[in-house]
Amino acid sequence: MQEVQITVIDVCGTVKELVFPTRLGLSLMEALKSAGYPLEAVCGGMALCATCRVEWQEGAVSEPNEAELDMLDTLPDQQPASRLSCQIRLESLTDGQAILRLNPTKF
């Protein structure tokens, strides 16, 4: 797959469709930041801060790794659909598309 299409619902509810190339090997966190979303990503993608959290709505995606599960487990308001966008590689979106909601909590 050359591209993935991601529908982002931001904290105000605004919906945007974005298309990213997969060949750059970006994480979803990096892609969202490059699209101008204000993710803090304090730890730079090490699954240590949760400031890149998103709520997954639709789309096949790789399962969370141990580091991601550990971090999510410490949050006061983890949802079953919570994911750390820094731990998701764009090429792991096997449907080529996804819908996600940015998390309003400022961590």
Add this chain to the structure above:
Amino acid sequence: MLETDVCIIGAGPVGLFAVFELGLLRLKAYVMDTLPVVGGQLAEIYPRKPIYDIPGYPSILAGDLIDRLMEQIAPFQPGFGLGQKVVGLEAVEGGRWKVQSENGEVVLAGAVVIAGGLGCFEPRKPDLPGLAALEGRGVTYMIRDPEVFRGRRVVLAGGGDSALDWTLQLSEIAGDLTLVHRNSSFRGAPESAARVQALADAGRLRLLTSTALVSLEANAAGNLSSVTVQTQGQPAWSLEADDLIPLYGLTPQLGPIADWGMVLEASAIQVQTDNFQTSVPGIFAIGDINTYPGKLKLILSGFHEAALMAHGAYRHIHGGAKPSFKYTTVTGVNGL
């Protein structure tokens, strides 16, 4: 009231190294941090991770770098106000600055260095109605002295290492102890989790897994009286409690720094790059908290900024006089 040449806000790596650079110019520093420990992000977020871009160290653990910095600045005998969140910064007569913490500690300084990183480390809070009104009235996020919980009915919430460790400690002290965790198992240290389970099996504490906090109730005096919880698939119920201690880790928040009148740009303090002074003369900003063209949020860059800042602070304090520039190989390190 404490008096010092320079008050440094933030005890991360950059604030700590600033003590050294100021010390070389014979300026005495007092360092304040909201955390009870020094080290900033390195202590709070990644103490066991190796860093590979500190000059002279092909690899060094973040925690070890902080230990080395503490050793390096020890000759200058800095003062430390740990567990002090700085909330107030105001100019007073004589061109000095009054720095005030939330707990009322006051420091008078000739110059102020903000090395606040990404902001104050603050506890992550659960989203519960009425939580704020009960803070300090039964709801606590940091345990400073476990003895204050002796004989009390305590509910701890969280699933990480610190929730497990405190559960073990408080099991000896609290009158009635409950640990509430949202998930079905613990991912933290397996030995601690096993010991908590054993204490629960022995009836020494109540362990509620797959359980969420739902609401808090207060008594007529406005203090916490009970915590309503709900275990998956069961009805909610109320647990009588004197204390609720949510332990969900810490996360940085810019906090009061935004209110001190300096020009900001996207939550960072603008500085000039010859001395890292902010838009307010006498207030300097170094490390992750500042911004200027080409800024890189690296420890290395923060160290460089500390050196130039020290010369700027010297001039500010000494009416424009230029400090003499000497190598440490020539002068050695002479304590204050």
